[in-house]
Each structure stands twice: as C-alpha cells, then as structure tokens.
Amino acid sequence: MSMLLVQALNGLQFGVLLFLVAAGLSLVFGVMDLINLAHGVQYMLGAYVAATLGVWTGSFWLGALLALPVALLVGLALEWLVFRHLYRRDHLSQVLATFGVILTVDEATRALWGSAPQTVLEPSGLTGGPMGGVEIVAGLIYPTYRLVIIGVGILVPLLLWFLVERTRAGMLVRAGATHPAMVSALGVDIRRLFTIVFAFGAMLAGFAGALASPIFPVAPGMGDTVLILCFVVIVIGGVGSIRGAFIAALLVGLLDSVGRAMLPDLLRLVLDPSSARQTGAALASMLVYIVMAAILFFRPAGLFPGGRSA
C-alpha cells in the first residue's frame, strides 16, 4: 500500500513538471493559434542556464532564480526573431519553422556546452544528510526536493488561474484569444499582448527546466522527449485550457508512473514472467497514448475545451 503511495507521489511530481511546460504551450496554442514545437527548447535552456549559473554562483537556488529572467529574455528574442512572423501563417509553416528552431538551438547548445550531460549542483539543504528526505517506506528515502516540486507545481497553477481569471491582463488575454479583432479595435495592442503571453510561457517552461535540472539529466535534446508528452497533455486537457492542462498533466504523470510500476506485475498473472516483463514494459510506455486515443474518441475536443474553439 505504501509502495502505491510512493508511486503516486512519483506520478504527481512528474505530472506537475509536465504541467509547467504544457501550460505555456497551451496558452500560446490557445491564445495565438501558434503551434510552437520549439517550446521544449525553452525548457532545455532553462535547465542549462540554471545548471551553469548554479555552478558559477555556487548555489543551486540562485542559479534557478537567475534562470527565470534569462528564459524570459530568450523567449522575447525568439518571438521577435522568429515567431512574430508566423502568427498569420498556416500550421504547416509554423511546424516547419519551429522545428528549425529546435535543430538550431539543440546544435547551438551542443556547441556551447558540449554533448555530455551537465554538472548540476544539489539543491542545498534539501538533499543528502538527515534532512535529505522522508522515509515513507523502510529503506527508501523520498527526497525532500521532490516534495518541494510537488508543492511548487500546485502553487503555480493557482497563481496562473488567478492571473488569467481575476486580473485585467488576464481578461485581455482571454478576450484576445476569442475576439482578437474586437480587442484590437478597443485600442489594445494585440501584438504586444501576444509577445507578453509568449514570453511568459517561455519563462514557465524555463522555470520547469530549472526545477527539473537536479533530477533529470541536463543534456542536448532533453526538451524533445518532454515536448511530446506535453502535446499529449494539451490534447487530452483541451487546447488553451489551463485547468484542462493541469488535470491532464496529473493524469499523464500518474498513468506513466503507476503503469510502469504495476503493469509488468499485473501481466504476470496471465503470462510467464519473462514475456510479462517485456510486454509490460512495452505496454506501459504506450499506456499514455492509448488513454489519449480513448479520451479523444469520447471527447474529441479534450476534457475541457477552451480557447478559440469556445
């Protein structure tokens, strides 16, 4: 039973990290109708900058904090250089151009930092030693840092919800998503609004990268694997819906962790051990996509349709 609790915590923690990346992606997709494949690049850069600045300043936390403005600036620069010219293009051009950004930034990262995984400082005060974690199951320490991620991952969505639903800027974003021409006619600079939303999304992804850097390897291309799961998240959650993205991210995180933990054992009831292991492993990695297909069958617009389609 307590094992299941640990696996659920693992899923929760993976889910909230996915949410932080997916939220920006969903906002940009929902509000600006822009398919940004390069969103994972922001996540990667966040992790790299946090790792480098962390080593440089001697504190993981300082590095992670400094990564935020850097991610914001990179987001602004990319928007100005590339994405601004894509808003009115069709989705295919957007996919092509943003894929180009992935290739360029991945290679640039490799040129700057090399191909080996980066050194990341341990978040001081939260790993190692008696304060390093909570022993939920005998013999297994659950690192405090991971609990912190879960906490942050629950705070950020609340903050986002407040920003989007309860502030003037949020109101403009929501209005801009559904009636851009009308908002523009009322004297709001829709372009600038889009730039801000884009940069904010980029910063969220960078923040996720910085948070993830002590637990995931910081290596070129690290954003690409996350990106695929994030698309699954926003498709399940409903494009443009923050609430949908949050629920879907938790669902994907939990499915992934618990599926990997339980499926091989469940299959052993019907198959011999060695084939149960192999099929269990294969099935567990497909599980998320199977569930996505099932959800889309019953609710083609996702769990919480929002954004433009509303």
Next chain:
Amino acid sequence: MNRRSFLTTTASAATVAATGGFAFAPSIARAQNQAVKVAFVGTLSGPGAALGTHLRDGWLAGVTRLNNQLGGRAVETLVIDDELKPDVAVSKVRAALERDKVDFVVGVVFSNMLQAIVRPVTESNTFLITANAGPSTLAGKGCSPFLFSSAYQNDQPHATMGQAAQDLGYKRVFILVPNYQAGKDAVAGFRSRYKGEVVDEIYVPLSQLDFSTEVTKIAAAKPDAIFTFMPGALGVNLVRQYRQAGLANIPFLSTFTVDESTLPAQGESALDFYTAATWAPNFDTPQSRRFVQEFEAAYGYVPSNFAAHAYDAAHMLDAAIRRTGGDVANKAALRTALEAGDFPSVRGALRLGPNHFPIQDFWLCKVAKRADGKFQTETVRKVLSADADGYAASCKMG
C-alpha cells in the same frame, strides 16, 4: 536509386574526375613520402556524441604521442561524424575510401554503425580497426581478415560483471536495463556468468526521463545488489536518483553507466559504484601514466576506456606499419604484422585471438574521487584473466 544516393554518387564521381590526374600518378618513391591517410569514424553529434568525442581525442592523443607519425610515416587523420545514421556513415566512409583514398579506417562507437560500414571498408581491402564497437556477428561468423579490434567484444564487460557478482557472493540480484537490443545483450552477458537468483528484470524505454518508479521497486525488492547497463544521460539520472533515494548501501554493479564520460555530471552520487573495464586511469604502468597525463594536459578531462582503446589503436597501427617498413600497400604483410599484436598497450600485454579481437584481462572497477577533485574509475581487482570472447570459434577467415 533515391535522390540522396544519386547526389552523393554524382558528387564523388565529379571529385574523382577532377582530382584523377593527380591521384593516379604517384611514383613508388613518392608513395613512401606521402602521408598515411586514416579516416576516423565516430558519433560526434546527437545523444552519443560524448563517447565519440572521447574516442576521437584518444586517437588524436595517440597520434600526437607518436609525433604525428605511424610507423615512421607522417599521418593525416580525416575526422568523420557518422551522425548515428547508417546511411550517412556509409556514404561518408565511401567518399573517404574512393575520393580521399584513405589507407585505414579507425574508430566507431556504436555497433550498428560498425555493421553499416564494415562491408564497404573490408570489401575495398582496407583495414578497419574498431576502437569500441564489437558486435557478436563480426567477432564470429562475420569476421574479416581486414577487421581488427583494439577494444573488446560487446558481451565481455557484462560477463565480467556477472562473474564479479558471483565472486562477491551476491545471492539475489535485481536487473535494470533499457528495452532494446544492447540492453538484452547486457542481461544475457551478465547471466552467462552469474548463477544466483535474479529477483526481477526491468526493461525501461530508451526515452525514460525519471527512474523514481524503478527506484521504488528496487527498494521494495531489497536485493543483495543491482546490475544495470544505462549508457549516457540515462545513467546520469539513474545514479543520482539511486543515491538520493538512499539506496547506495545496495551495491551498484554496472557496465557503461559510470565512466569518465558521465562522471563529471554524476560526481559524488557515483562514488563507490562499480563498473567493468579493460583499463582504468589509475593503471600503474609507465605507458598508462604517460597517456593519462598527456591526455589530461591536452583535453582537460580524465580519459575513459573509449579514449584508451582509441589511443591503443594508434599504437597498434604504428607497430604494424613499422614492421612492414612503412609499406601500407602490401596488404598480406600488413595483416601478418597487425595479427602479431605486439604493441605497447596502456593495458599492458595484449594479444589478438583468431578473430582479431583482443584476448585480455577484465577488471572490476569502482568510482573514486582524486586528490584534485576530479572523479575517475579505479581498479578493484582482476575478474577475468586472458579472457577470449565466445565467438572466436565460429570465425572462419581465409
């Protein structure tokens, strides 16, 4: 014919036509003065690039040590990035063979890359020295008079770890590997010598991001030790999580998971974790000490097994070419010279088996922190002595 191969064919045809006048008229005397051309092939971009970099730097360090000469003749290295794509590897290697007329091909990190280029190279009667990849097919039935290895056969490090687990008396071992061919080979290699109970075998996808699920399962199973093969970034993550979860009191036996290419990122987390190797930077021979010292001075990081094997490949060629008096055109003489295998290896004495793969000792190694704060693997004890791979018997060479 698809467009890409058409383009490369026309491109190389055009270059051959353009340079033909010079390439076809060297006199015998000038051939001896010309540089020996070597194509170094390695994965230098993409996820496997860290290993390719180690391999390349090892080769270049070897050539530098030999005063940029092989067997007394000047050497020119052509560095080729195979991009971990078989078609790219083949077309670039073909160009090196046909256009640049290289005398040798060395390197190759990944087995599937070696399998892609082995026929184009050996069928053009060019010697191919693999400094890392050693798939079972090429050590057995698919062996070739033109293929030599300065490294090992792929199964050997895993089998070494199996023997080590057996020797250390572990009764219950938990296995964790990625779900692809090399992962399954690692399990087979380990189990070929480990006779105790395998508590559980977990196969994870190669794109695995987080090991918390698996770490939880290991904690629940309470094994005597775990065996894992998690190359590159996978290994960085597993090692860190294993340590953070407080499992480090369960011995961590691994292959290609903690080595000098991943240790800078793993750092303290990997301390005292085990790996199997043919060589470690703490080897106390003059040849090895000089290699480590010169390598670190030139490239600023601690050399790995990959670098050592490539460094040895340079010395292997050097000894062979010296033996033929600098003649690289006489293939039969070169083959005999290479088969002799008596070159000063960083591993000490070494000889080649009938399939041209080394017969050598294998060591249990452990991660340690050096006085200067850098991390390296260090030998614990010899596990296998003069070990020959199990495929040599099925190799029939003409």
